[in-house]
Amino acid sequence: MKKMITFTINGELRSVEVEPNDILLHILRDKLGVTSPKIGCERGDCGTCTILLNGKSVRSCLMLAVEADGQEIITVEGLSDDGLTPLQDAFIKHNSFQCGFCAPGMILAATELLEKNPHPTKGEVKEAIAGNLCRCTGYEPIIEAVLDVSSQSN
């Protein structure tokens, strides 16, 4: 049975009709045109579908769309109102992505970390992105970008 759900996505209130078995990732991409969360493993292993749900990173491939009803979602499209965040700038500066498939998830996982813990250790950065796979960079440039932002903030 179809159900109308309403939630905030990147600051905008949107309503959409979904089936109980619709996965949130697909609704975001196909019905709402929010395509930064990518379709990777679709079983919770790779992290490329990461979104911020009420400020916390979660995997949108493991959520039914109906579960988003009344919640607040942020993706990289909505991280900042003007331009890029310092973390996004640092990703460019450090060449932290090549194909870029992992980048939206990486950035959201690291954004959540820096919010909670503005000055993480290298170990804490690694732990924060442990569930996000990258096939290109070898992770080091990603970790460097996060640590760079942390060293610049006070």
Add this chain to the structure above:
Amino acid sequence: MAIAHEFEYFKPESLEEAVKLKARYGDRARLLAGGTDLIVKINDELESPEAVIDLKGIKEMKRLEFKDGRLFIGPLVTFSELIDSPEVREKFPLFIEAAETVASGSIRNRATLVGNICSAVPSLDSGTPLLTYEAEVIARGEDGERTIPIAEWFVGPKKNALKEGEIVVGVSIPEPPKKHGGCYVKLGRYRGEDLAQVGVGILALEGNEYRVAFCAVGPIASRADKIEKLLQGKKLDNGLIEEAIKLVPEEIAPIDDIRATGEYRMHMAGVMLGRGLRAAVARLNGQGPEYGISVI
């Protein structure tokens, strides 16, 4: 694109309503909390429920509270919420050390402790701390509530002691009667996100009392009675550790699978038991590695 399997979705707002729905559908309904396990299972067609009952509309199921010497964990409490609770960290450090090894941050933000024990996979990280802290599972059905000691909860791989129509309403964990130190040792293929190949959870209580449990090395996570009996009342030293390691083959039955051979698991279980015992006793005495620092 949706999951191929179709089901009805319910989001009750009270426990009574949820219990009624569960009684109506029995095994044809699945309960949804964090969904990190259930959604994958439905997608893989390992589960084909007629109904999915989402518990997230029931406020009381979010309860996380320490009262009268017991910690109560409701079915909607996520691993992240447990890890972020200073009270749980202070009173149940072993529990936190194990919770921090569950999958990755964005899974822990959704995955719940109760969901973890309901899935009851043999490698579950929450198994050994719950066993050593002697937790109880509280289940509710149409006929009322009952309490299941955690030692009787795991009945087989991916099987728990719930009866058809019952819902877990919480897990209750008593604070240990004496000062304690703990250690959870997890062997994975790499650091970061992986399931345990072997897991050992140890509590050392004041007065040379020890509780030891294993996971991922048998059909269920369980306490190691023979090892505990050997250690009881004795001060830990190298000789005693050697003797305890010799008993490991009597306690566990690891299998070969895609993640490790049984032989490797057996050997490592002994090594991990020795290091875990040392760390737990050291922590009890205010020494040893900080919690969260792996001893292997």
